[in-house]
Amino acid sequence: MSQLFSPLTIKGVTFKNRIGVSPMCQYSSENGLANDWHRIHLGSRAVGGAGLIIAEATAVLPEGRITPACAGIWNDEQVEALIPITRFLEQYGAVPGIQIGHAGRKGSAAPPWDGGQHLKNAEGGYDIMGPGDEPFDHDGVRLWKTPRKMTLDDIEYVQNAFIDATKRALAAGYKLLEIHGAHGYLLHSFFTPLVNKRDDEYGGSIENRARMMLETIRKVREAWPDNLPLAVRLSASDWDENGLAIEDNIQMAMWLKELGVDIIDCSAGGASPSSRSSIGSRTSDQIGLAADIRKSANIKTMAVGTITEPEQAENIIASGQSDMVLLARGMLRDPYWAFHAAQALGVDTKTVAPIQNAFFVG
Numbered sequence: 001m002s003q004l005f006s007p008l009t010i011k012g013v014t015f016k017n018r019i020g021v022s023p024m025c026q027y028s029s030e031n032g033l034a035n036d037w038h039r040i041h042l043g044s045r046a047v048g049g050a051g052l053i054i055a056e057a058t059a060v061l062p063e064g065r066i067t068p069a070c071a072g073i074w075n076d077e078q079v080e081a082l083i084p085i086t087r088f089l090e091q092y093g094a095v096p097g098i099q100i101g102h103a104g105r106k107g108s109a110a111p112p113w114d115g116g117q118h119l120k121n122a123e124g125g126y127d128i129m130g131p132g133d134e135p136f137d138h139d140g141v142r143l144w145k146t147p148r149k150m151t152l153d154d155i156e157y158v159q160n161a162f163i164d165a166t167k168r169a170l171a172a173g174y175k176l177l178e179i180h181g182a183h184g185y186l187l188h189s190f191f192t193p194l195v196n197k198r199d200d201e202y203g204g205s206i207e208n209r210a211r212m213m214l215e216t217i218r219k220v221r222e223a224w225p226d227n228l229p230l231a232v233r234l235s236a237s238d239w240d241e242n243g244l245a246i247e248d249n250i251q252m253a254m255w256l257k258e259l260g261v262d263i264i265d266c267s268a269g270g271a272s273p274s275s276r277s278s279i280g281s282r283t284s285d286q287i288g289l290a291a292d293i294r295k296s297a298n299i300k301t302m303a304v305g306t307i308t309e310p311e312q313a314e315n316i317i318a319s320g321q322s323d324m325v326l327l328a329r330g331m332l333r334d335p336y337w338a339f340h341a342a343q344a345l346g347v348d349t350k351t352v353a354p355i356q357n358a359f360f361v362g
């Protein structure tokens with residue numbers, strides 16, 4: 001009996017299996033709008049049998065986009081464009097999820113295939129802000145833009161944008177909301193001492209550095225229905241001796257649980273040039289972080305990072321390291337990864353994929 005293919009219920013939502021599509025920026029939007037690309041990209045992974053599909057980092061404000069081509073959820077037109085996607089995913093058995101976030105000092109970048117570096121405003125970039133006025137990079141070549149140090153009014157403005165985006169995500173039909181609290185973007189950049197050097201109530205002690213994340217998520221939880229799951233993606237380690245360690249993130253997970261967060265998505269890295277990349281070659285180390293948070297904070301976790309093989313995913317769930325597995329690059333290689341995993345593990349594919357496929361090739 002496969003544990004990977006056993007259903008999971010969180011609040012009022014049941015996932016048909018423990019396999020999720022990890023959020024992946026598509027750098028394919030204009031004015032933050034979803035289009036045919038997003039419909040096919042996400043829809044094909046639902047047909048492929050994933051139980052959860054989390055749409056890419058979707059910005060709560062225009063200046064919160066990582067790149068000008070990133071998705072957004074700051075207006076109603078964007079909601080209208082997302083509705084057909086959530087309807088399709090649900091119709092074919094996947095829970096529609098969305099990651100909302102703010103890029104902070106890493107925003108205003110070019111898409112990776114255009115070099116990924118900061119864009120001048122004249123090139124389509126925009127002004128950025130963060131906990132302080134230190135740029136991500138100091139070399140003048142990479143993420144060189146100087147962010148504006150956020151005032152208390154800025155903090156309130158961004159938190160309100162998270163509330164509005166939460167309401168729009170609900171209107172768009174999403175059933176799982178994930179807050180992007182990782183990878184050096186705004187909320188993580190407040191939490192990590194690698195970036196946050198503030199001396200007010202939002203900086204210094206771990207309680208103060210956690211304040212931005214916790215205040216935002218408290219407000220989001222109030223705006224997101226009680227019976228729908230709320231996830232937070234954390235960089236569970238900065239992989240840097242001066243940064244956040246797993247212990248700090250266990251503490252954060254405990255605070256988040258108290259606020260009503262249901263599951264922690266355990267990524268890592270991305271805070272500064274000295275910490276590891278969140279899609280580097282060593283992301284498999286993140287599985288252990290998901291296990292640590294699950295055990296020590298007593299909260300459900302999603303494991304992510306170089307999960308490629310069905311048996312590997314099965315073992316992660318069966319050994320209690322996490323409650324779900326997320327795949328990013330594995331799903332780019334094979335949108336039918338879940339279907340193929342079911343075949344490999346001897347699971348009836350009719351419980352995994354839509355009948356249009358499973359009837360003929362299960």
Ligand SMILES: Cc1cc2nc3c(=O)[nH]c(=O)nc-3n(C[C@H](O)[C@H](O)[C@H](O)COP(=O)(O)O)c2cc1C
Pocket residue numbers: 022023024025026056057099180182183233267278279283304305306307326327328329330
């Ligand atoms: C093309 C691409 C886009 C990504 N975009 C996001 C994103 O929008 N939000 C996020 O939290 N992580 C993002 N990531 C990181 C993945 O969600 C995932 O954590 C990472 O790739 C490790 O998983 P993997 O080894 O299965 O690829 C992205 C990764 C890739 C490859």
